[in-house]
Amino acid sequence: MLEIHGLDVHYDGVHALRGLSLTVAKGEIVALLGNNGAGKTTTLAAASGLVRPSAGKIVFDGKDITREKPHKITASGLVHVPEGRKIFSTLTVHENLQLGGYLIRDQAEIRRRIERVYELLPRLAERRGQHGGTLSGGEQQMLAIGRALVTGPSLLLLDEPSMGLAPLVVASVMELIAGINADGTSVLLVEQNATVALKIANRGYVIENGECVLDGPAAELREDARVVEAYLGGVRRNGGT
Known part of the structure; x- marks a missing residue:
């Protein structure tokens, strides 16, 4: 590979x-x-x-x-999650995940992938409207990985x-x-x-x-x-x- x-x-x-x-x-x-x-x-x-x-x-x-x-x-x-998480602290969890789909034209597919991330990481689903910068370190890391998963x-x-x-x-x-x-x-x-x-x-x-x-x-x-x-x-x- x-x-x-x-x-x-x-x-x-x-x-x-x-x-x-x-x-x-x-x-x-x-x-x-x-x-x-x-x-x-x-x-x-x-x-x-x-x-x-x-x-x-x-x-x-x-x-x-x-x-x-x-x-x-x-x-x-081939998707890279860099050291330090690099999430957008002033955007919500959901908005951060949406950015993971920036290369995808099919909006329905982006929504499907985000919902899959929420199924995999229910803590993010609970905080979907919360700003990234207010999450704990562990939650920010989960968000960074979740955003990468939306990319596919x-x-x-x-x-x-x-x-x-x-x-x-x-x-x-x-x-x-x-x-x-x-x-x-x-x-x-x-x-x-x-x-x-x-x-x-x-x-x-x-x-x-x-x-x-x-x-x-x-x-x-x-x-x-x-x-x-x-x-x-x-x-x-x-x-x-």
């Missing part, structure tokens, strides 16, 4: 990605792990057309999108969806992501909370200094000594150290 081959990205004098390669197959959740500045956000930005690679190739659903414009990439089904993704790029959220809210967000995936949407998940990411992911990649240094099935990464030490607090998922 998504293939990234030998990607290099330079900006602001920084060599942000160095020959990075990864794949996301149809139906997968793939976790992208790494410390701040490792290149995770840049990877998503390159895939969604927000930054231009200096080398390499990005293929989505068999089409080369390396130089494609962001709105065309979104229209093809076949692949969802999620950048740090658990950032700044309480543990119980994080669990709800991860449950939502797993549910979206079960409904048929593939997911590339950038997440510093490796513990929760590897619980719902099928596979994972670890990035350091713009390079992929480790990849494999999520179950294996949870037990890998390097991942345990760097990202799981030195505690193996079976309870040992």
Whole structure:
């Protein structure tokens, strides 16, 4: 579904990605792990057309999108939910969701998709007339994901969806992501909370200094000594150290 081959990205004098390669197959959740500045956000930005690679190739659903414009990439089904949610705080929940349909001409289809989001996220339905800026952090994250669902993704790029959220809210967000995936949407998940990411992911990649240094099935990464030490607090998922 998504293939990234030998990607290099330079900006602001920084060599942000160095020959990075990864794949996301149809139906997968793939976790992208790494410390701040490792290149995770840049990877998503390159895939969604927000930054231009200096080398390499990005293929989505068999089409080369390396130089494609962001709105065309979104229209093809690759939808990016950026770090920080980026909802419109002065618009209502419903108005934010309507903006997710900006590429769709069929108004009836937009309404159908919004109603599906309300079914999936009844808390948003309860707050449909409330301004986005008055929502809790968790509700804003749900709204950002809901808006992306209105766009109609076949692949969802999620950048740090658990950032700044309480543990119980994080669990709800991860449950939502797993549910979206079960409904048929593939997911590339950038997440510093490796513990929760590897619980719902099928596979994972670890990035350091713009390079992929480790990849494999999520179950294996949870037990890998390097991942345990760097990202799981030195505690193996079976309870040992």
